Amino acid sequence: MTKPRVLLADDHRMVAEGLKSLLAEEFELAGIVEDGLALVKAARELNPDAIVADISMPNLTGIDALVQLKRDNPQVRVVFLTMHRNPAYARRALQIGALGFVLKHSAPAELVLAVRAALEGRTFIAPDLAAEVFRTPAKKEAGPAEALTSRQREILQLLAQGHSAKQIGAALNLSARTVEDHKYRLMETLGIENNAELIHFAIKHGLAP
Template identity: 35%
Template sequence: MSEAKINIVVVDDHQVVLDGFVARLELEHDIDVVATASNGIEAVEAVRASKPDVVLMDISMPHCTGLEATAEIKAHFPDVKVLILTMHDNREYIMKVMQAGAVGYMLKDISSDKLIQAIKTVYQGSTYFCESVTQTLFTQSIPPIPQKINPLSRREDMILKMVAQGESSKKIAKVLNISYRTVETHRQNIKHKLDLHSTAELTKYAVEKGLLSA
């Protein structure tokens, strides 16, 4: 039986850049570019029409930004994975797209191999941040937030940290020597206790709480 392809929509307002990404992705036998778009409005319409698995999204675009398009896509198509690919590496941009529901963030100087890896990583349900973005996200000072009693157990803290590091439930189960179902139950409990609804929100919470530097 043939391997299922990852259907992708590529969004960028520079035609040369867009063509370059499409040409590279079309070399992969398990990736299929089903649509392209040059602004956020077109991106939302392309997702509506083609129902892709992953959207490769630029941020700075006319008419409707990648940030606005990401929020719109996640509101109406929550199963679609949005992967940001941009030139902006400041923490404000990163946090905003995570809040909008993106599951990955990369700079445009990323290697083509890393780009393919990122697409496959988010398709499988994990998050992906390139090294320079991770440094920006985790080394810049984070404003203090009011301290509250941690509602999570030690095991839930451990699982949340691994989720924020981009590990899949399967990998977490193997590392902690517990069942996949148990990990999934913990993840649902964590979301319920924290009133969070996506992996991106869990990652943001872990960053703000300093779990990734612990």
């Protein structure tokens, strides 16, 4: 019987290797990648049955990678494995189509259960987080980060990681001038006057590791 193929995405190679061993009994490893852009590329090329990804990764967060993956394939099955215990992360992940949210300190069996559930089209949330995730949050106005487009979020994250406009353009297949245009529109939208404030904003709103 053919095992389901799982793609792993985590910028800590030792963690990824540990996950590989954990999942090996039930699943076939389709590949391991270490950043969000590589995840999107590998998912397109390898077409795995499920993806296990971290949220905080270089170049593109797991959340923003999932947005792109959903555009490519609405049926993509993604389980997030993360250190972030904040239920807001889990709610956002579910909102854009993740099928699982497991904490890295959880029992290993929870990840296996989450991947099984995802393959069946079901949702699995770490039990010690589920009550908070599904509690109805108080209504509040959308913050400034939610006003950004997916492309703006990508560029902001890469800028915050210290990449130049030329490097970002090469990664996203844009000209350096287009990247600069996005940057200045970002600054205007957010009411930010310099690069230091831009980086601070990205870190504060979870758009950079």
